[in-house]
Amino acid sequence: PINMTQQAPPINMTQQAPPINMTQQAPPINMTQQAPPIxxxxxxxxxxxASPSRVGQxxxxxxxxxxxxxxxxxxxxxxxxxxxSSSADFKSPKKRKINEDKDGDCDNEGQICSICFExxxxxxxxxxxxxxxxxxxxxxxxxxxxxxxPSGKCPQCNFKARRKEIRVIYAKHVSAVDTxxxxxxxxxxxxxKTLRISAQKAEAQAILQYQLAKAEGERxxxxxxxxxxxxxxxxxxxxxxxSFSVRDGRYVLVRSLNVSQTGGSRVLAHNPLAGVxxxxxxxxxxLVPGYGVLKLSTLDLHCSEYVSIHSxxxxxxxxxxxxxxxxxSVGMDKAAKLTSMHSNITVQSYTTLAPAWAxxxxxxxxxxxxxxxxxxxxxxxxxxxxxxxxxxxQSLGGMSYPVTSLAYVPxxxxxxxxxxxxxxxxxxxxxxxxxxxxxxxxxxxxxxGLPEGACTSLSFxxxxxxxxxxxxxxxxxxxxKHTLFQLIxxxxxxxxxxxxxxxxxxxxxxxxxxRSRLYQRPGSDDRLMVAFGDEATNTTHIWDxxxxxxxxxxxxxxxxxxxxxxxxxxxxxxxAVLTESKVxxxxxxxx
Numbered sequence: 023p024i025n026m027t028q029q030a031p032p033i034n035m036t037q038q039a040p041p042i043n044m045t046q047q048a049p050p051i052n053m054t055q056q057a058p059p060i061x062x063x064x065x066x067x068x069x070x071x072a073s074p075s076r077v078g079q080x081x082x083x084x085x086x087x088x089x090x091x092x093x094x095x096x097x098x099x100x101x102x103x104x105x106x107s108s109s110a111d112f113k114s115p116k117k118r119k120i121n122e123d124k125d126g127d128c129d130n131e132g133q134i135c136s137i138c139f140e141x142x143x144x145x146x147x148x149x150x151x152x153x154x155x156x157x158x159x160x161x162x163x164x165x166x167x168x169x170x171x172p173s174g175k176c177p178q179c180n181f182k183a184r185r186k187e188i189r190v191i192y193a194k195h196v197s198a199v200d201t202x203x204x205x206x207x208x209x210x211x212x213x214x215k216t217l218r219i220s221a222q223k224a225e226a227q228a229i230l231q232y233q234l235a236k237a238e239g240e241r242x243x244x245x246x247x248x249x250x251x252x253x254x255x256x257x258x259x260x261x262x263x264x265s266f267s268v269r270d271g272r273y274v275l276v277r278s279l280n281v282s283q284t285g286g287s288r289v290l291a292h293n294p295l296a297g298v299x300x301x302x303x304x305x306x307x308x309l310v311p312g313y314g315v316l317k318l319s320t321l322d323l324h325c326s327e328y329v330s331i332h333s334x335x336x337x338x339x340x341x342x343x344x345x346x347x348x349x350x351s352v353g354m355d356k357a358a359k360l361t362s363m364h365s366n367i368t369v370q371s372y373t374t375l376a377p378a379w380a381x382x383x384x385x386x387x388x389x390x391x392x393x394x395x396x397x398x399x400x401x402x403x404x405x406x407x408x409x410x411x412x413x414x415x416q417s418l419g420g421m422s423y424p425v426t427s428l429a430y431v432p433x434x435x436x437x438x439x440x441x442x443x444x445x446x447x448x449x450x451x452x453x454x455x456x457x458x459x460x461x462x463x464x465x466x467x468x469x470x471g472l473p474e475g476a477c478t479s480l481s482f483x484x485x486x487x488x489x490x491x492x493x494x495x496x497x498x499x500x501x502x503k504h505t506l507f508q509l510i511x512x513x514x515x516x517x518x519x520x521x522x523x524x525x526x527x528x529x530x531x532x533x534x535x536x537r538s539r540l541y542q543r544p545g546s547d548d549r550l551m552v553a554f555g556d557e558a559t560n561t562t563h564i565w566d567x568x569x570x571x572x573x574x575x576x577x578x579x580x581x582x583x584x585x586x587x588x589x590x591x592x593x594x595x596x597x598a599v600l601t602e603s604k605v606x607x608x609x610x611x612x613x
Contacts, residue, residue: 237470352378394425529558555583
């Protein structure tokens with residue numbers, strides 16, 4: 023405790039201070055000795071020197087104190103004030119702060135100049151500018167940079183640059199979004215898609231090769247069975263051929279009619295209700311060009327009248343199976359037309375996608391018909407829809423072979439083929455289109471058990487449900503072939519195939535798309551006959567399909583046969599043979 027009552031000792035004011043020796047000299051100053059380097063000037067705190075704790079201590083000279091006060095007023099560390107004016111243009115007190123916060127805040131990198139590390143502006147001397155290489159800087163910074171560097175390069179990529187290439191960017195705010203991860207992910211996704219597509223293609227090719235190999239095995243198996251049957255029943259077939267000889271009956275020529283003086287006839291069609299046989303031909307009137315049909319009466323075998331239908335070649339035609347006298351015809355003028363043979367007027371016309379080569383009616387429904395086109399497409403039409411096709415069936419496997427023939431197969435659950443559909447012949451082979459529950463639902467099946475080469479004609483017998491396919495000569499076979507076969511399958515995903523029964527060999531020439539026919543033998547419900555033309559001999563071959571015995575050859579006035587058509591009139595069986603200019607009527611006579 024401090025004794026406040028105790029008095030301080032008296033001060034002797036008479037005592038004098040010791041004398042000062044003014045003659046004593048100060049020690050010499052060594053001017054050669056260098057001062058230690060100043061690493062950093064400690065900021066001067068004026069409050070520290072003004073504190074009561076400094077009372078009684080010696081004070082600094084006034085000049086040094088004034089210098090320290092000036093440094094303290096600037097608020098720096100004593101270094102920034104010593105820099106020259108030239109370096110101050112490219113450096114600022116904020117530079118160290120930005121460098122210190124670089125690891126902590128990376129968002130400012132896209133908003134500052136990479137030369138002065140100052141935020142750029144959208145106006146003034148430090149507005150955003152870019153070089154030809156695309157890097158961004160403050161305008162005055164990049165201008166001074168290029169002025170000082172004679173080589174003229176970009177500060178970031180060293181790309182050559184000149185002052186006149188500086189371009190001001192007029193934008194309020196520039197911000198770059200980092201999409202590196204997204205772009206890398208998208209690139210990996212595209213690569214994965216490419217690999218997946220390649221794998222799917224390889225899988226599809228493997229499945230196709232397997233199906234082709236399987237079909238080839240089935241075809242070889244069928245051929246082996248046929249060879250075994252032929253070798254085992256050789257004597258039996260010879261006896262059948264002797265029993266069903268030509269003495270049972272034969273065709274006799276009763277009439278030949280001129281159809282076209284200039285040629286151009288191609289196909290035949292028959293309407294049993296009206297007793298009319300029609301043959302296609304070009305117009306004989308030069309003032310009214312075009313193509314149509316010539317009506318022939320089956321009662322007196324005379325030509326009645328010509329009906330003009332198409333503007334180009336008529337390729338195929340067929341009467342409606344529902345006895346309404348409507349003739350369906352298709353031609354090279356990309357048109358499918360329905361013409362009434364009662365009034366000789368075209369009642370409906372449809373435009374096809376390509377020139378039409380074949381047509382057929384749906385025998386289960388009186389509204390639908392089919393057109394086979396030159397590009398391999400089959401168009402399904404509904405007579406109730408006058409605007410266009412209901413569905414277009416594209417060619418199988420992407421092959422655009424022209425459709426040469428169409429034959430509709432009705433639905434029959436009790437047969438070897440328990441589904442209905444459309445039999446299509448093309449220059450690349452035969453295809454069966456299975457028809458689903460809806461009229462626009464079809465499933466294609468390629469028929470591999472038939473000979474190789476172009477199919478020129480198809481014929482289907484609705485009683486026995488047997489089919490006949492005619493093929494041109496190929497590299498493996500120099501003769502044309504006419505194959506009798508039947509369709510086997512359940513459809514609905516179970517598949518459809520064909521089984522060859524007999525094969526009839528034709529001539530070595532088959533340039534024309536001539537038609538062949540499969541029909542019932544006169545006077546028999548269980549025996550079939552095959553008729554086709556032979557271009558090498560200009561004759562028509564008549565075969566018994568059951569015994570494979572050729573009944574006779576019909577002469578056609580030294581002209582190739584283009585179409586054959588069996589029909590019945592007044593209880594008598596006839597066979598019409600068409601050439602380019604004539605039609606020959608043959609009558610079946612019993613021997």
